[in-house]
Amino acid sequence: xxxxxxxxxxxxxxxxxxxxxxxxxxxxxxxxxxxxxxxxxxxxxxxxxxxxxxxxxxxxxxxxxxxxxxxxxxxxxxxxxxxxxxxxxxxxxxxxxxxxxxxxxxxxxxxxxxxxxxxxxxxxxxxxxxxxxxxxxxxxxxxxxxxxxxxxxxxxxxxxxxxxxxxxxxxxxxxxxxxxxxxxxxxxxxxxxxxxxxxxxxxxxxxxxxxxxxxxxxxxxxxxxxxxxxxxxxxxxxxxxxxxxxxxxxxxxxxxxxxxxxxxxxxxxxxxxxxxxxxxxxxxxxxxxxxxxxxxxxx
Amino acid sequence: xxxxxxxxxxxxxxxxxxxxxxxxxxxxxxxxxxxxxxxxxxxxxxxxxxxxxxxxxxxxxxxxxxxxxxxxxxxxxxxxxxxxxxxxxxxxxxxxxxxxxxxxxxxxxxxxxxxxxxxxxxxxxxxxxxxxxxxxxxxxxxxxxxxxxxxxxxxxxxxxxxxxxxxxxxxxxxxxxxxxxxxxxxxxxxxxxxxxxxxxxxxxxxxxxxxxxxxxxxxxxxxxxxxxxxxxxxxxxxxxxxxxxxxxxxxxxxxxxxxxxxxxxxxxxxxxxxxxxxxxxxxxxxxxx
Numbered sequence: 001x002x003x004x005x006x007x008x009x010x011x012x013x014x015x016x017x018x019x020x021x022x023x024x025x026x027x028x029x030x031x032x033x034x035x036x037x038x039x040x041x042x043x044x045x046x047x048x049x050x051x052x053x054x055x056x057x058x059x060x061x062x063x064x065x066x067x068x069x070x071x072x073x074x075x076x077x078x079x080x081x082x083x084x085x086x087x088x089x090x091x092x093x094x095x096x097x098x099x100x101x102x103x104x105x106x107x108x109x110x111x112x113x114x115x116x117x118x119x120x121x122x123x124x125x126x127x128x129x130x131x132x133x134x135x136x137x138x139x140x141x142x143x144x145x146x147x148x149x150x151x152x153x154x155x156x157x158x159x160x161x162x163x164x165x166x167x168x169x170x171x172x173x174x175x176x177x178x179x180x181x182x183x184x185x186x187x188x189x190x191x192x193x194x195x196x197x198x199x200x201x202x203x204x205x206x207x208x209x210x211x212x213x214x215x216x217x218x219x220x221x222x223x224x225x226x227x228x229x230x231x232x233x234x235x236x237x238x239x240x241x242x243x244x245x246x247x248x249x250x251x252x253x254x255x256x257x258x259x260x261x262x263x264x265x266x267x268x269x270x271x272x273x274x275x276x277x278x279x280x281x282x283x284x285x286x287x288x289x290x291x292x293x294x295x296x297x298x299x
Numbered sequence: 300x301x302x303x304x305x306x307x308x309x310x311x312x313x314x315x316x317x318x319x320x321x322x323x324x325x326x327x328x329x330x331x332x333x334x335x336x337x338x339x340x341x342x343x344x345x346x347x348x349x350x351x352x353x354x355x356x357x358x359x360x361x362x363x364x365x366x367x368x369x370x371x372x373x374x375x376x377x378x379x380x381x382x383x384x385x386x387x388x389x390x391x392x393x394x395x396x397x398x399x400x401x402x403x404x405x406x407x408x409x410x411x412x413x414x415x416x417x418x419x420x421x422x423x424x425x426x427x428x429x430x431x432x433x434x435x436x437x438x439x440x441x442x443x444x445x446x447x448x449x450x451x452x453x454x455x456x457x458x459x460x461x462x463x464x465x466x467x468x469x470x471x472x473x474x475x476x477x478x479x480x481x482x483x484x485x486x487x488x489x490x491x492x493x494x495x496x497x498x499x500x501x502x503x504x505x506x507x508x509x510x511x512x513x514x515x516x517x518x519x520x521x522x523x524x525x526x527x528x529x530x531x532x533x534x535x536x537x538x539x540x541x542x543x544x545x546x547x548x549x550x551x552x553x554x555x556x557x558x559x560x561x562x563x564x565x566x567x568x569x570x571x572x573x574x575x576x577x578x579x580x581x582x583x584x585x586x587x588x
Contacts, residue, residue, distance in 0.1 A: 042479070043449065043450075043479045043481070043482070044449050044450030044451070044477075044478060044479050044482060045449055045450070144344055144345050145344050145345075146344055168477075171476055171477055172344075172395060172473060172476050172477075173344065174342075174343040174344040174506055174546060174547075174548075175343070175506065175546045175547060175548040176343060176546040177344060200477075200478065200479050200480060200483075202480060203551065237481070239479075240451075240479040240480060240481035240482060241479060241480055241481070242480045242481065242484075244551060245509050245550060245551040245552055245573060246551040246552070246554075246555065248573055249551070249552055249555070249573055249576050249577060249580075252573065252577050253577060253580060253581070254581060254585070257580070257581065257584050257585060259580075259584070266551055266554045266555050266558055267558065269555060270555050270558040270559055270562070273555075273559060273564065273580060273583070273584065274558075274559055274562040274564045276584050277559075277564040277583055277584065278564070280583075280584065
């Protein structure tokens, strides 16, 4: 990949929190291409949030380099970086402060000194994408948790960055909220944006992302396609992560059944089972012969 | 589960509104939880799960204000009559974010804080604190700073702090939502063990269907403040009509069974755990061999 195809380059990144000299990142190298949708997983304390904060310039490397959209974070202002990379923090309540949803979302673009017409247009677009139309005049802290998270995402959208990083956006969200937020991320990705999502929710990672980076004690343990990462349960266990239940089920089935050894979603396993069952039911034939070799033995 | 006979929690036609709101957060709740049960509370955000949890130790309505109708009795205490301090000895509560709950400089002092405030004899405090740490698998961590523990360990410490009060009921409100997958299992396992070993009654609000299926005896489903369903995890997760109405997350293996049923393929028994699903699929497809 050519360098200008890269949204993010992390080179030998180390990060130490002072004053207790706690080393949270121990030599990370990472290149993320433009338009990738990357999941980041790992145990509590693996360095996921510290890595994200380094990507948006809130933290600067103790050593090594972070290049975002071609800019070295150490030589770029946070304001400049904020137009390139949008950061959705883990807890929406740490990020919200305005009196209405509209004002909250308008704050960033207004701070960029944009004309009022442009600000309005951006607010409108962000509200449309996040589905917040009914809440424009509401007081953000009074909204339900899922909607508060959407306001934060909207306020980041209005900055029109190329790159979006989400820090555990679905923590404390219910099932519907999780999918609504991941759908927004998915839409951004489809529009060509680069999206990174840190989460403990492996089922969402499996369903939505193409690539997964696994962190363990401040280092990259695995970095591969999401399917290849979840095919390594033993490695994942080292960083307190288990593959999604449906993936574990596919892995646990006897291979002679001829079902795929890798499934990232319920449909990916359900569909071949339903097909097999249809063939078996009328004829009671040795369906295994029909299907032998149809699926590769790993992800 | 110990033999379910004695009701530990009685909720008698309870409705509740927060101050200055019109909407009821809880509506006509009527239920009983027996000694030694491990009950999960499922529901969407805003369904009333947290309000229900806080009603069990009297924080709702005593600290939150608002108006409550009906009656909740926990371990023989009426939550609107007894003081919150009295209730704290019957009901331990563990919240979503352990950081908001832990505040001392060592695990031992964290766990000792509650009984110290009750004026318990110092030797007894130490005995209880060491017992509670051991019960959650943190023996040997007495001198560790709570801030230096992992997420799962922090939540186990918060559980130990509640245990040191010798409660009859342990309430956990989304206590695993910030934890990594193994930290989540770690907390559920410890709670299950306390439940089995000491007959502790557990009420756990959560969104984690896979662990509910694996660890819990009974599920309460709240929707818009109402109790819309209750049953065993299998009854709840197999109820396609209910899950179409209330967005709760069934285990993926149960979702698979429901998906197959929609395609005229049934597993012999509706699975809620990985092992059950594996056996069901082997039976379904392996039969052809």
